[in-house]
Amino acid sequence: MSVDTATVAKIAALARIKLSEGEVAAMVPELNSILDWVEQLAEVDVTGIEPMTAVIPNTLRLRDDKVNADPLTGGNLRDKVLANAPANEHGFFGVPKVIE
Amino acid sequence: MTTETAYRIHGATGEWEVVIGLEVHAQVTSASKLFSGASTKFGAEPNAQVSLIDAAMPGMLPVPNRECIRQAVRTGMAIDAQINAWSRFDRKNYFYADLPQGYQISQLYHPLVGEGAIDIVLDEKDPEGSTKRIGVERIHVEQDAGKLMHDQHPTMSYVDLNRCGVALMEIVSRPDMRSPAEAGAYVRKLRTILRYVGSCDGNMEEGSMRADVNVSVRKPGGELGTRTETKNVNSVRFVMATIEHEANRQVDVIEGGGRIVQETRLFDPDTGTTRSMRSKEDAHDYRYFPDPDLLPLVLDDAFLAECRASLPELPDAKLRRYETELGLSPYNAAVLTAEAETARWFEVLLAETAKRTGKPEADVAKQAGNWLMSELFGALNRLGKTLETSPVSPVQAAELLGLVGDGTISGSIAKQVFEKMLETGDAAGVIVEREGLKQTSDTGAIETAVDAVLAANADKVEQYRGGKEALFGFFVGQTMKAMQGKGNPQLVNQVVKAKLG
Amino acid sequence: MTDLTELGVAAIRDGVAAGSFTAVEVATAFNANVAAAQAALNAFIVATPDKALDAAAKTDKARAANKPLGKLGGVPIGMKDLFATAGTQTTAASHILEGFIPPYESTVSQKLWDAGAGMLGKLNLDQFAMGSSNETSYFGNVVSPWRRNDGGNASLAPGGSSGGSSSAVSARLCPAATGTDTGGSIRQPAAFTGISGIKPTYGRCSRWGIVAFASSLDQAGPMARDVRDCAIMLEAMAGFDAKDSTSLDMAVPAWEAGLSPDMRGKKVGIPREYRMDGMDADVAKSWDDGIAWLKDAGAEVVDINLPHTRYALPAYYIIAPAEASSNLARYDGVRYGLRDLPEGAGLQDMYAATRAAGFGAEVKRRILIGTYVLSAGFYDAYYTQAQKVRALIARDFEQAFQQCDVILAPTAPSAAFALGDKTADPLSMYLNDVFAVPASLAGLPAMSVPAGLNREGLPLGLQIIGRPFDEQGVLNAGLAIESRAGFTAKPERWW
Ligand SMILES: [Mg+2]
């Protein structure tokens, strides 16, 4: 499974990273050498093995349904949430106009 | 199975069958969001109910809300679905301005709820008519996205993340529906169940329930066609309109020599048509994988037992009980159980009425049901109110029915009293007392009144005696009218009969 | 008076408590070292001398008032710029986060401040912690204070991704620093610079507020000059956090109090598979030294097998980029950080332009690999297979730990290399973590301690890997090596 320029361009588009044609071309052999190398995993016999789900045996903790119980995980912080925004107006984040 | 004529699109090349599957997104009733402590309240200032987690600040992590899981499990139990005590959250990766993380936390590979089913009634006017079982493939829990506003600024769209991270259940049906009516019945029935369970308020206007409508067409019984998915349709009527338009459009395309492309479409309520969604045009590759921030969700027996124990009586069971134990007609039973709030209201009314009259519930059920469906619903309709905003409570209504039951007032006076209750908010007994509406059982007074009526209508008395027995009601009515409705109807009947006899 | 910057965490803590010197004196001395070394080593992205002084003044005041001092009272530290620090720019060494001022503090950094530590500044690192040489930072390479003994002055890599941390601690710019380890990012830089560092069991330190690289692997840990200082730091950093779903709900042991170099009754496993063909002779020798030292400390040495070792690195280079490709999707120019909005660009174009301008080459490479291995049709062949192999690797360790208490191995296959040596070939760079990655994949506690110098006069590290939750066993084996290795070398101050 090796990638060509079209595939790299497609992945880059999927990952929303703009690459010039030159960058795509340069990336092809780099990705292929990494992919060739990771493909040795295919030779491992994994019969009957479940993919790892939790690295340390542990299950998911559930929290109580309380609003703003912890200021670090609650709401009501509009100014803080917007403080770093490249564009914000009237309490909203601004993005280039989207046509649906 | 269905006995009525199957729904068909009549194309130029013959008949077409429509195959419909629905993915309903229902907002889980919870105070805080699925993975953060921000409030879920509707209608807040933009971005006021956004936590650092919802805004996907660097280093923020999700911690799931137990109540959201609980409500989804209860919903699954309510449709007799398989509950998966081991499930996982996955990430669905895509870029959009309403999705700060760049992925939606959802469940693809191991959903919380598996296979279940919902029974729908094909004709609501005929609840004993044909029913159909619609398969539910799964219910999974996931995050809602934020909102984009496109019309506030000439060159910018505005992003509000208040809804972002609110818990949704995605309830995925099997492609078991074959007509707009079936789809409509399915959505209504699902909404009823959700409201009974209390896991979703079912409020489609506020967006707490919306459907992705999957439609394809085929020659009857033939191979499945390519489907389109119309997103976020937010009323039962629109779901039906979407199917109708989309099925006809697909038939036109195919018969015109074209082929259907699997795509995402949008329903336009103004035109009743669907169109391709440009922003979702590029073929999606969501790169699902297990969310590494979250461990497997393992539910223990105690949790599952509590979920089951806390389920209320569900609509189908309630309907059967109303028919068998309360002796209600199938139609009345269906109407009274169609909404959780109606059944709740009815059951309080019933219990209170039984208590006041000292009769078993089964003896007063018919009276209470009829009164609720005709008098109360009629009045609420007129006033533009709902049961939730009714000016009269079920306890107050029970007092009114009790007064009728023990003969204090007649049925027709009851109507007047009810009107006064709606106007003033006063109790029935108070109104009856104040306005002197108590029924007269004084035989003397009744005889006087009957005598006067018969005297004034000697011709009709003649006709009656000549065999026109239908006039009996006329004399009773005239007497009641003369007594301003206060005569005890049974006594009036007896006296009229005796005098004519 | 002694040079306060020659003191470690324990010595500073005890000296301040005893009144031998003030916390402000300590902070002032380290602040001076930070400033003096910045141009040459570039270990910090921003220095925060006032924060260090403020915390120190608080400690001095508390002491004057006879109030109890925190476990780290008077100790100034460096904070890897992957930890969100409220009010102080946090960048993950990426242009895409340049100027980002978090309105929140990471759990781990908050715990350190609560223990009385002060912040000397935000330490440089590989961009988004992706790298093994600290050459991927947008804010420039970090230079190791070490130089080869060949009389040349080649700039050496401090290791990565916690290269600012390793450089700063070894150059006496701070007595200790935080690090994060995803596939060796604490241990390998510690080994390169002759210091100690421990990655605890996955889940010991909260990940809340740490810029995520690969969530199932990321763990914070301390880097310091010796084992005791690591134990003190780790005690302050670790602990259950309800805000992290993967946090371990366990009490934090008293690791410092439990320190003992006595290895009698302990078994040390030597994994056969780590002795690879063409192993660097000095590295092999230091490993043999380590075995001898642990025997001397009373341990029994046993050979063990970790049969899937050679697959750890390829599995890691599927899993980590896959998680990263998703974790880094949030850097989109909408809510914080860089926005590149070309004339007439729509939303999706803005994303692509912003991410192109904001991410460095290595970050892009890993995002692309991660995107590819998760994409339709490839998910099972790559990702699922890698997670199965990961399960096998964890099982290898589990079986090995039935025969031994800790495992001893080299930390890295070589000593520090020169900056620029491996940048042309990403794969050769990745191979640097070959010994470190298996423990990361299995979530195990692991530490690196200095073992000696190679023939070029550069430090080599030895790695101890322990059972889940057995940080104490790891620290103790580390202490046993430390007390026998007699490692006192330090970089000559050339800056
Ligand atoms: Mg859908």
Ligand SMILES: [Zn+2]
């Ligand atoms: Zn969904």
